[in-house]
Amino acid sequence: MIQNIFADALMAAIPDLPEDQIRAGIEIPKEKTMGDFAFPCFRLAKAFRKAPAMIAPEIAEKLKDNPLFEKVEAVGPYVNVFIDKEHWAQSVIRDFMEADQYGSGTEGIREDGTRKNIVLDYSSINVAKPFHIGHLRTTVIGNSIKKLHEFLGYNTISVNHLGDWGTQFGKMAVAYQKWGDPETVDARGVRGLMDLYVRFHEEAKKDPSLDDEARAAFTRMENNDEEILSLWQRFVDISLKEVSRVYDLLDVQFDSYNGESFYRDKMDAPIALLREKGLLKESEGAQVVDLSEFNMPPCLVLKSDGSSIYATRDIAAAIYRKNTYDFAKCLYVTATEQILHFSQVFKVLELMGFEWAKDLVHIPYGYVSLEEGKLSTREGNVIFLEDLLNEAIAKTRDIMNEKNPDLENLEEVAQQVGVGAVVFHDLFNNRIKDVTFSWDNVLNFDGETGPYVQYTFARCSSVLRKAGEMEEQVPDASKLTDEYAQEIIKLIEDFPNRVREAAKKYEPYIISRYTVAVATAYNKFYHENSILNADDPETRYARLYLTKMVAYILKTGLSLIGVKAPERM
Numbered sequence: 001m002i003q004n005i006f007a008d009a010l011m012a013a014i015p016d017l018p019e020d021q022i023r024a025g026i027e028i029p030k031e032k033t034m035g036d037f038a039f040p041c042f043r044l045a046k047a048f049r050k051a052p053a054m055i056a057p058e059i060a061e062k063l064k065d066n067p068l069f070e071k072v073e074a075v076g077p078y079v080n081v082f083i084d085k086e087h088w089a090q091s092v093i094r095d096f097m098e099a100d101q102y103g104s105g106t107e108g109i110r111e112d113g114t115r116k117n118i119v120l121d122y123s124s125i126n127v128a129k130p131f132h133i134g135h136l137r138t139t140v141i142g143n144s145i146k147k148l149h150e151f152l153g154y155n156t157i158s159v160n161h162l163g164d165w166g167t168q169f170g171k172m173a174v175a176y177q178k179w180g181d182p183e184t185v186d187a188r189g190v191r192g193l194m195d196l197y198v199r200f201h202e203e204a205k206k207d208p209s210l211d212d213e214a215r216a217a218f219t220r221m222e223n224n225d226e227e228i229l230s231l232w233q234r235f236v237d238i239s240l241k242e243v244s245r246v247y248d249l250l251d252v253q254f255d256s257y258n259g260e261s262f263y264r265d266k267m268d269a270p271i272a273l274l275r276e277k278g279l280l281k282e283s284e285g286a287q288v289v290d291l292s293e294f295n296m297p298p299c300l301v302l303k304s305d306g307s308s309i310y311a312t313r314d315i316a317a318a319i320y321r322k323n324t325y326d327f328a329k330c331l332y333v334t335a336t337e338q339i340l341h342f343s344q345v346f347k348v349l350e351l352m353g354f355e356w357a358k359d360l361v362h363i364p365y366g367y368v369s370l371e372e373g374k375l376s377t378r379e380g381n382v383i384f385l386e387d388l389l390n391e392a393i394a395k396t397r398d399i400m401n402e403k404n405p406d407l408e409n410l411e412e413v414a415q416q417v418g419v420g421a422v423v424f425h426d427l428f429n430n431r432i433k434d435v436t437f438s439w440d441n442v443l444n445f446d447g448e449t450g451p452y453v454q455y456t457f458a459r460c461s462s463v464l465r466k467a468g469e470m471e472e473q474v475p476d477a478s479k480l481t482d483e484y485a486q487e488i489i490k491l492i493e494d495f496p497n498r499v500r501e502a503a504k505k506y507e508p509y510i511i512s513r514y515t516v517a518v519a520t521a522y523n524k525f526y527h528e529n530s531i532l533n534a535d536d537p538e539t540r541y542a543r544l545y546l547t548k549m550v551a552y553i554l555k556t557g558l559s560l561i562g563v564k565a566p567e568r569m
């Protein structure tokens with residue numbers, strides 16, 4: 001990192017100031033014209049017994065002759081430096097060449113070479129409910145966080161904690177037995193199951209005894225009644241079959257589909273432990289953990305009829321995951337409405353004495369709405385994600401047919417760009433922010449979009465293709481000192497930091513925005529400089545090498561947010 005040069009020089013110039021204070025003190029000036037880095041001298045006033053504005057010129061004087069600095073200035077209490085451009089480019093190129101996979105890391109690898117495990121619970125769909133665009137967020141955010149951690153050396157275990165247990169399945173079973181037609185349900189899939197669910201509620205309004213039947217059916221499920229469980233299994237299979245088509249489009253995979261039903265026989269031990277620790281209290285017939293001390297409502301563990309609930313299964317699931325995967329962290333990606341649920345569950349686990357409860361992290365995200373109006377299941381205007389993705393592909397196909405009708409694998413590219421556009425759009429903002437989905441924003445090839453970044457990658461690929469085979473050599477950094485090349489160099493230098501920041505904050509948008517910045521910088525460079533027709537072979541090679549680095553950064557950056565990078569489009 002180039003900043004080290006400045007830190008080293010400062011350490012030599014101010015030997016009395018500890019290294020960490022020097023490093024922490026370095027700033028990046030807001031105005032580029034002020035310099036690449038700045039060091040404020042306020043903290044030195046006491047030791048030097050001088051005003052900061054008097055100290056700055058002294059330090060500047062000591063740094064002045066360092067050939068790695070193009071210019072050193074004292075401005076008021078600040079020492080500002082401009083790094084030598086050639087040196088800067090050289091240092092970034094060296095880092096890039098030396099790395100196996102530039103930007104990746106070893107944070108996830110222990111000294112003995114073993115990898116730390118990260119469990120990621122995301123997507124976690126509800127069986128027999130639509131996979132709508134709201135669920136897209138947990139899926140793509142989770143997938144990106146997974147890729148970011150893998151890039152940093154962690155071993156990841158992605159879990160689809162299926163919502164496949166609960167009284168609603170008793171209702172489904174009753175409805176299916178009464179009115180279900182296997183052929184219609186097979187043909188209509190989840191829509192067919194939803195029809196039955198709606199019908200159940202309509203009929204139950206007229207005939208409340210249906211609710212009793214449903215409860216009885218669920219009790220049979222809980223008692224492992226084979227007949228009813230085979231019905232339930234059908235619902236699960238129908239849902240999984242449908243959702244797997246979406247996962248294929250998104251290229252998302254899971255290591256485990258252990259959902260809520262998986263824990264139905266794993267709750268006795270945790271409940272016994274809760275009892276033993278005196279944590280369970282009776283409240284209106286139900287068993288709860290009192291959390292008033294922590295300013296939270298009580299966590300319901302057992303309903304008055306003795307049945308478990310969502311939270312009980314999450315308690316059991318966390319323990320199972322710790323025992324099975326010995327995770328360094330276990331992450332849960334859901335909408336903000338579950339913030340309280342996870343705070344309660346994590347707190348209960350902590351009270352149970354599990355030291356690792358501190359390693360459980362909830363990653364909430366905001367809502368998605370369609371431009372036309374809010375998405376809602378109740379109003380019946382649900383947009384199925386699969387339809388939305390297929391529409392994105394169709395729209396992209398139309399655009400491609402106009403722009404580049406001769407493209408060989410047009411269908412494949414339309415899929416990568418169409419789906420990529422939707423994913424990119426979803427990951428473009430701080431995840432807590434609500435998102436409004438509008439086609440114009442999603443598919444704009446010139447805006448801050450997936451297609452724009454993909455298009456820039458295809459541009460780089462085209463330049464490199466036209467250049468033909470190149471013998472790998474160290475490019476001449478003195479040819480990359482123009483303003484446009486320098487802008488790219490600085491962005492490339494920042495890639496490893498951005499990856500770490502995105503992983504640490506669980507924020508894919510840091511990467512998506514970064515790829516837009518790199519693409520924009522490259523497009524400016526491309527328009528301002530001749531690459532293939534550069535004046536001399538050294539300049540040509542240096543610019544091609546820069547193009548190669550940009551291509552790598554864009555492709556890797558996109559892959560970290562789960563978006564493909566076609567070479568032609």
Ligand code: ARG
Binds near residue numbers: 314333
């Ligand atoms: N199925 C739930 C939903 O769609 C999300 C489950 C999240 N994971 C968990 N372990 N609770 O709202």
